[in-house]
Amino acid sequence: MNLKKIVRHCINRWTELPTKDNWRENNWVRAGVIVGLMSLLTITGFQLLYDFTPLDQLSSQAAQARLAGDNKTALRLYRVVSARASKIDFTSNYELGNILSEMGKYTSAEHYYLRASDNSGAPVSVYYQLSDLYLKHLPKKQQSFISLLKKRIVSQPTNDGFVVVLAGFYEQIGDKPQAIVWYEQALKLDPSNTAVAASIQELKASL
Numbered sequence: 355m356n357l358k359k360i361v362r363h364c365i366n367r368w369t370e371l372p373t374k375d376n377w378r379e380n381n382w383v384r385a386g387v388i389v390g391l392m393s394l395l396t397i398t399g400f401q402l403l404y405d406f407t408p409l410d411q412l413s414s415q416a417a418q419a420r421l422a423g424d425n426k427t428a429l430r431l432y433r434v435v436s437a438r439a440s441k442i443d444f445t446s447n448y449e450l451g452n453i454l455s456e457m458g459k460y461t462s463a464e465h466y467y468l469r470a471s472d473n474s475g476a477p478v479s480v481y482y483q484l485s486d487l488y489l490k491h492l493p494k495k496q497q498s499f500i501s502l503l504k505k506r507i508v509s510q511p512t513n514d515g516f517v518v519v520l521a522g523f524y525e526q527i528g529d530k531p532q533a534i535v536w537y538e539q540a541l542k543l544d545p546s547n548t549a550v551a552a553s554i555q556e557l558k559a560s561l
Contacts, residue, residue, distance in 0.1 A: 444473040460491040478515035514543035530557050
């Protein structure tokens with residue numbers, strides 16, 4: 355039921371009330387109708403305010419709420435930014451994923467992390483967040499995450515970040531041979547990565 359229908363229903367309910375019979379009961383109903391309409395107008399006013407407030411200002415307000423520990427307000431504001439942005443907004447979707455993950459709403463967190471990852475300029479950090487999510491809370495979706503990382507590697511073959519995330523994910527799920535394969539691939543892309551070289555040595559020694 356949209357706002358116009360709700361208002362019309364309230365007005366009809368008001369006019370249907372008799373003025374003489376059960377006047378005390380009817381006045382309580384009228385008071386309820388007034389309170390309901392005032393609440394709707396307040397909600398609508400906030401929505402209109404959000405609709406006309408610049409996105410960068412809403413993002414700034416959301417970030418301030420997040421720093422203040424007011425996740426409820428941050429969640430509401432970031433959702434507005436995510437919905438209104440003409441292109442996929444990385445920050446709002448990434449922060450929505452963080453907040454929802456902290457709240458224990460892991461499937462919803464996954465949704466926003468994946469939206470953030472669809473941004474063409476998304477940093478590798480979002481994939482580490484997804485990796486942690488699939489390892490700890492959504493193990494049934496681990497294979498879909500591996501497929502996603504491989505698609506990213508194909509589309510950006512020179513980005514060693516995706517390769518390192520994939521190798522680390524294989525290591526975390528206990529698939530050491532695949533972890534070694536992908537760590538070696540990452541080392542080819544960045545031979546100066548001493549952390550990756552050390553991981554390869556440790557994994558080979560443990561086989």
